[in-house]
Amino acid sequence: MTQARTKNGLRLLWHATILCGTIFGIWSTAALLSGLAQANWQFSEFLRQYLIAIGVMREFHTFVDFYTHIKGVEYIICLLFLGIFPAFYTLVNNAKQHVEAAS
Amino acid sequence: MNRFIAQGKTPLAAHVSTDGMTMWSVKEKLLLGLTPKEYVAQAIRNPLNWLFAVIFIFGGAITVGRFIFGLSYVTHSSYDYPWGLFLGWGLFVMVPLSASGFMLGTTVEVFGRHDFKPIERLALLNGLLGYLFAVIFLQVDLGQPWRLIYPMFVSLGPAAVLFLVAWHVATYLSVQVAELLPAFAEWVNWPGLKKTVKSMILGLTISGIILSTLHQGALGALFTYAPGKVHPLWISAPFQWFHFFCSSIFAGLCMLIVVSTLCKKFMAWRCDDNFLNNLDRLTLGLAKGSALALITYLVIKIIGVAHDGDWGYLASGWGQWFMLEMFIGVILPIILFTIAIKNNMVGLARFTAFITVLGIALNRLNTALITFNWKLYQEIPHWREVVIVITIYSLFIVTYRFILYRLPILYTWKK
Numbered sequence: 479m480t481q482a483r484t485k486n487g488l489r490l491l492w493h494a495t496i497l498c499g500t501i502f503g504i505w506s507t508a509a510l511l512s513g514l515a516q517a518n519w520q521f522s523e524f525l526r527q528y529l530i531a532i533g534v535m536r537e538f539h540t541f542v543d544f545y546t547h548i549k550g551v552e553y554i555i556c557l558l559f560l561g562i563f564p565a566f567y568t569l570v571n572n573a574k575q576h577v578e579a580a581s
Numbered sequence: 582m583n584r585f586i587a588q589g590k591t592p593l594a595a596h597v598s599t600d601g602m603t604m605w606s607v608k609e610k611l612l613l614g615l616t617p618k619e620y621v622a623q624a625i626r627n628p629l630n631w632l633f634a635v636i637f638i639f640g641g642a643i644t645v646g647r648f649i650f651g652l653s654y655v656t657h658s659s660y661d662y663p664w665g666l667f668l669g670w671g672l673f674v675m676v677p678l679s680a681s682g683f684m685l686g687t688t689v690e691v692f693g694r695h696d697f698k699p700i701e702r703l704a705l706l707n708g709l710l711g712y713l714f715a716v717i718f719l720q721v722d723l724g725q726p727w728r729l730i731y732p733m734f735v736s737l738g739p740a741a742v743l744f745l746v747a748w749h750v751a752t753y754l755s756v757q758v759a760e761l762l763p764a765f766a767e768w769v770n771w772p773g774l775k776k777t778v779k780s781m782i783l784g785l786t787i788s789g790i791i792l793s794t795l796h797q798g799a800l801g802a803l804f805t806y807a808p809g810k811v812h813p814l815w816i817s818a819p820f821q822w823f824h825f826f827c828s829s830i831f832a833g834l835c836m837l838i839v840v841s842t843l844c845k846k847f848m849a850w851r852c853d854d855n856f857l858n859n860l861d862r863l864t865l866g867l868a869k870g871s872a873l874a875l876i877t878y879l880v881i882k883i884i885g886v887a888h889d890g891d892w893g894y895l896a897s898g899w900g901q902w903f904m905l906e907m908f909i910g911v912i913l914p915i916i917l918f919t920i921a922i923k924n925n926m927v928g929l930a931r932f933t934a935f936i937t938v939l940g941i942a943l944n945r946l947n948t949a950l951i952t953f954n955w956k957l958y959q960e961i962p963h964w965r966e967v968v969i970v971i972t973i974y975s976l977f978i979v980t981y982r983f984i985l986y987r988l989p990i991l992y993t994w995k996k
Contacts (some may be wrong), residue, residue: 555884
């Protein structure tokens with residue numbers, strides 16, 4: 479009984495994930511295409527506008543401003559990497575043991 | 582050789598013949614146990630040898646011309662472009678691809694992963710020959726090889742990165758020769774030499790780690806000589822040494838996968854069961870190491886861009902070229918290696934290693950040649966320069982094959 483309920487719960491979670499993924503996928507594809515259309519289908523211009531919008535490309539008036547900004551971005555990247563690397567390490571080390579001989 | 586093996590010949594792998602009656606001489610070992618007539622016949626039958634013969638006749642003449650008529654006869658080098666293909670390919674590409682020596686030396690001798698032993702000697706040979714031919718490329722570029730001793734002993738420049746690179750490459754080359762001496766000692770039957778070198782192997786390995794990690798980084802540091810010339814996306818002064826060092830890790834491992842695959846495909850007669858039976862498992866092990874080094878490299882490259890505030894350059898043509906290089910040489914290999922490792926797909930791991938090697942070659946050529954002087958004109962290498970590079974690389978392949986045929990690299994010497 480409990481096993482069946484857990485199985486149903488997992489199935490529900492799986493379907494909910496697919497639904498959310500589909501909605502986000504449609505939304506991001508639409509955003510990407512409309513962004514590219516606004517930039518006259520020029521990828522470089524689209525990327526430039528995006529980098530300005532998220533704040534990594536902008537004018538700095540003092541050296542302290544510049545350093546505060548780049549250090550902030552670097553810390554965010556480092557923190558993400560501290561989370562991603564152990565997960566990636568676990569992923570590649572949890573492979574199947576049996577090796578199929580290549581032809 | 583395959584034809585002789587089909588006729589009942591056994592590849593020479595011991596000091597005495599298979600019937601135990603004849604002791605092989607050095608001449609017979611050099612001829613792989615064949616008669617001179619049989620040896621020449623098998624050499625002539627191989628179409629690759631004919632290709633090499635054409636390359637050596639044509640390219641050899643042009644190489645001699647370089648030493649007679651000077652550098653301007655073969656390159657477009659100038660004060661704007663001091664580094665052409667000789668260094669762009671010969672030094673900056675070949676050295677990271679030769680990092681396999683210290684990587685596998687460390688894995689086996691320091692970390693105690695003796696399961697990687699079957700490919701350790703191949704890794705060491707790949708490292709040794711890569712460095713040796715990098716020096717040969719350097720000599721063709723510099724000319725006057727008899728003055729090689731000058732930066733080493735006569736006219737020192739200890740404040741220069743080039744001084745550090747020269748000394749590191751020379752000493753590391755000596756260390757790699759010493760690391761491969763046991764294979765040579767087995768082949769010539771000098772057990773005393775093997776015992777002596779084996780007693781020093783841990784020290785040699787640690788020396789190799791120190792020297793190679795320092796000079797892989799130093800090659801990157803060389804570009805801090807010309808910070809305004811290299812495109813900002815390919816140079817980040819505080820991280821340049823780290824980018825070069827980190828990329829050499831997966832470059833060396835992937836080159837080892839490529840070389841071992843070629844050995845398995847074209848030189849199976851020379852490989853023993855210990856090598857062939859373990860190769861697929863070891864390939865996936867190397868792929869794991871490469872994937873972890875690749876993801877680290879990707880992050881430090883992004884940090885390099887963030888640190889210098891170079892985001893704006895990404896929205897230019899050079900930026901798209903940079904992103905293409907990163908996608909083909911780093912992101913795609915991470916994805917493909919992960920799929921290969923998770924599903925035990927050895928063939929995919931081999932294909933991925935091949936594109937990773939191409940990716941690292943593109944990165945070094947971009948840094949040393951293509952994006953160099955990005956604000957000036959683009960240098961197109963002289964056709965004679967390309968011919969000499971092909972000639973020396975062919976010599977590298979022939980030397981590689983000569984040693985693999987003979988020394989116990991892919992097989993275990995029988996006592």
